[in-house]
Amino acid sequence: MIDVISPARIVLVYVILSLLWIYFSDTMLLYVFEDPTAAALTQVQHFKGAGYILLTGVLLLWLLKGYWHRIKETDTAYSRIFETSPQPMWIFDKKTYAFLEVNDAALYAYGYSRDEFLNLTILDIRPTEDIQKIMTSQVTTKEGYQKAGMWRHLRKDRSIMYVNVQAYGTNFQGHEAEVVCVWDMTEKYLADEALKEQKRVLSTIINSTEDLIWSVNKHKRFVAFNKPFATIIGQMAGRPIEVGDDQPVVESEAQFQKWQQLYDRALEGEKIVLEEERFMPDLGQVFTETTFNPIFEGTDIVGVACFARDVTTTRQQAIQLKKAVERYDLVNLATNDAIWDWDLAEDKITWNDNVLLTFGYQYMIDDASHWKEHLHPDDAERVIESVFGAIYEGKTNWSAEFRFKTGNNTYRYVIARSYIMKNDKGQAVRMIGSMRDIQDRKSSEEEIRKLSLVASLTSNPVIILDHEGRIEWVNKAFELLSGYTLEEVNGQTPQSFLHGPDTNPDTVEEILRCIQQGRNCKAEVLNYSQWGEPYWVMADITPVVDDEGKVEKTITIQTNISEQKKFEQQLETTNRHLMEVAYISSHRLRRPVASLLGVMALFDKQNMNNPENGQLVSYIEKLTQEMDAMLHELADKCNQIYLNSHQQEEPTEN
Structure with a gap:
């Protein structure tokens, strides 16, 4: 293969050969022909010129054939590069946007046949919303090589592919054209978009909590953190924190060393959970939980992911739950x-x-x-x-x-x-x-039901109290005596409506004490009816207790002793009157009689004209009047005794 010879080199060779021919050919003629004639010289010059033309023509033909062959090889090489390139390539007319040529990689990537592709324009492989952008960019396109950047293209099935476009302005088959080479970046683009979305979601997640989230690299410098962490640590540091800053500011050198050790342990592969308790002036006792998790890249640890959260509520709930469990266990035992x-x-x-x-x-x-x-x-x-x-x-x-x-x-x-x-x-x-x-209670209730049946038929008032001392049942005899119905007194205590101003409080207190202690007792109680009339009853009180000695009910059977109490009161009055008669007879009447006897002893019976006899007669008259008054009082007392005795004999109605 001959070296490539440019047109300038061919011309240069031609000029040099021409000059050499002119110079050496004339010299050679003079050397051959020492004294040529004009006719001979002219003829030789003709042959020399013709020989030069033939020689240079052959030489030019040889040089041009080599140049043309090289051009064809170059064109073939470029065509082969275009056609066999693994990257999709095409040539399009810049005025009509029509495809002029396309390689096999483009046909494969876009899914068209060659004829289908060459019948399209570059606008046909673009989404509708990108066409205006394409036309604008073509207007501003300059000649020569340029990077067109990232674009969206449509395959034959109308699926979108993201491509990086590079173009070169050229002339092709008489058209102002561009050679375009595209790189399919769909997977990378989608991966980048997914990564961006993942970062966005991750940012949203870590910033949607009040917990502190951050990570450090193996040099203990910040790699990432959320807003709550940035706020708190920024306040502690007195300035905004940034990625690459040192680890968090802490309250003391001892705590700083503690955090250093925790990071070191995590960087060695240990997962750490740190619980701390501290007292906050505004919040009281606060519990925090911080976790240190190694970050693995393959088998290597490249950093530490940290989470700190307020677990005060959880700890308090745990404490309360523990107490509740303890109480539950105690209840089980009790x-x-x-x-x-x-x-x-x-x-x-x-x-x-x-x-x-x-x-x-x-x-x-x-x-x-x-x-x-x-x-x-x-x-x-x-x-x-x-x-x-x-x-x-x-x-x-x-x-x-x-x-x-x-x-x-x-x-x-x-x-x-x-x-x-x-x-x-x-x-x-x-x-x-x-x-x-509650089988025993049910049995007791059945017994009480039977007793209630009996009690409902008895003439004695009966009251049944519950464990709180409130009435839950009374019989008809009680209603007749007191004037109160069961509906009126149900749920009340007897003392709240039966007792009045003359009811003895000591008696009431003793009855309540017996009921509380589960003891039987009897007591005379002055009650008052619904109409305010007092009446006396003998209350026979019997508490009903369970196996544990607790009072479940109290049964009170009353006996109306109003007549008995009335008789006792009358008898007491009669006795009091008799005592008064006896007292008058033995004490008060005896005094004037003794005085009268003494006066009569002093009376001068021999000399009736004795002046002292007149004073004695006056005194005798006074004593006689006193005795008369006493005799009248005795008569009144006797009359009262008589009347009382006759009142007791008169019949009365209950």
Whole structure:
């Protein structure tokens, strides 16, 4: 292959050969022909010129053939490069935007055949919204090589590909054209966009929390952080912090060294959780939790990701939960109730040990259906409907009494109470409650019911009080005596309406003390009817206590002793009058009689004209008047005694 010879070099060779020919050819002629004739010289000159033309023509032909061959090789090489390039390439007319030539890579990348592609324009492979931008850029395009940047192209299936475009202005087959080479950057572009979106989402996530989030590299310099961290650390540092700054400012050198050690441990691959407690003047006791997590790149640790959050509420809840668990354990120890926890979603019931001890089971299956199977057949439907009715109605509490099967296949009455827990959506998720054996209470209530039947038929007033000392039942005799009906007094204490101003408070206090201590007692009590009339009763009070000695009910049977008390009062009055008569007879009447006897002893019976007798007669008259008054008083007292005795004999109505 000959070296490429440019047109300038060909001309230069031609000029040099011409000059050499002119100079040496004439010299050679003079050397050959020492004295040529003019005719001979002219003929030789003709042959010399013709020989030069033939020689230079052959030489030029040889040089031009080599140059043309080289041009063809170059053109073929460029064509081969264009056609076989792995990058999509095409040539288009800058005026009509029509494709003039396209390589195989472009056909493959865009999905067209050669004929289809060459029938398109560069506008046909652009999204509609990008066409105006294309036309504007073509107007401002300069000749020569240029980078057109990132563009969006359309494949034949109308899918979008992101390409980096490079172009070169040229003339092609008489057209002002551009040679375009594109690099498919779709995967990279989408990856970059995904990375940007990921960074945006990550930024949104880490900045959507009040927790502190940051990371440091292996040199303990900031790589990333969220806004709360930047705010707090910036306040501590007294300036805004930036990526690349040193690790956080701390309160003391000791704490600084502590953080250094924590970073070092994390950079060695250890995951660390640090809990700290401190007192804040405005917030009180505050708990924080900071985690240090190694950042791996392959097998190498390149930094530490750190999270710090306020866990005060969580810690306080944990403390409260611990106390609640302790209280729950204490309640388990202190009560005989069967405690249960019903997970409504799983339909599982967890029991404490008391269900085994109280009802005689060796174990309890946690499936809720097992509990339902232990309900008395006559109670099951009612109880189950009440449970789910409470859940459906959105109640927070449920209770019911029913019969429950024991380990020996007998049924005992129980009372169940529960609290219904709900989630954030208000849906019931758990029921926590207790189940207490009330068989003895039910038996007592049955006995009381029977006694109440008897009491309702007796003529003695009967009052039944609950464990708080409030009336829950009275019989007809009580209503007739007091004037109060059961509806009027139900739920009240007897002392709140039966007692009045003359009721002895000491007696009332003694009765209440007996009831509280569970002792029987009797007492005479002055009550007042609904009409304000007093009446006396003998109250026979009997408390009903449970196995633990607690008063469940109190039964009071009254006897109307108003007539007896009236008789006693009359008898007391008569006795008092008799005592007064006796006193008048033995003391007051005796004094004037003794005085009269003494005066009569001083009276001068021998000498009636004795002047002292007149004074004695006056004194005798005074004493006689006193005695007369005393005799009248005695007569009145006797009359009162007579009247009292006759009043006792008169019949009275209750």
